[in-house]
Amino acid sequence: DTAVSQTPKYLVTQMGNDKSIKCEQNLGHDTMYWYKQDSKKFLKIMFSYNNKELIINETVPNRFSPKSPDKAHLNLHINSLELGDSAVYFCASSQRSTGGGRNEQFFGPGTRLTVL
């Protein structure tokens, strides 16, 4: 069973379109994340979501919005796609320790988004 899954694996679209990437985890974790990996392989946190609390990295454009229908899912919606949004997007999940300690995050396989 895949622990963290993402769909689609590849997404090719035109500039200006709106698209979504789905993420599901079956690990029973209480926190989920979205990261962006650019063409130079640099990984940057975009969002974290824990128990209905959304924390947004201030550098993320408001065209990006995560939506969590339940604890096992954190989908990423992107409006008005731009060329610079082309990247690999990773979903991840982890379980908060009592006292707030940081456990390891488990990553999905990534979604390669190409904006033409």
Place this chain on the structure above:
Amino acid sequence: AQKVTQAQTEISVVEKEDVTLDCVYETRDTTYYLFWYKQPPSGELVFLIRRNSFDEQNEISGRYSWNFQKSTSSFNFTITASQVVDSAVYFCALSGMYSGGGADGLTFGKGTHLIIQP
């Protein structure tokens, strides 16, 4: 603000050589967590190790070992007797207890591309 520096952009060694990947971090938190992840050519991110700031014991797992030194803010990773399958990009990452990488996530270094030649 937090920062992770992996100064080695690319390392190339011949199979069976030992290789050390360097990681230096900056954080104002007194409680923090350090991680290493592997990204093979297939693209997934594989968790390797987690270490908290109060545990400075070195860790060994098979051919992999990690050296955590708070005095130099370093968390280095050594692969002994490297194999071609170790070829990947390796990321060091940091999460502070109170300033967790923005949006409560991991702050990653830029990664070291390790090439093991047969």
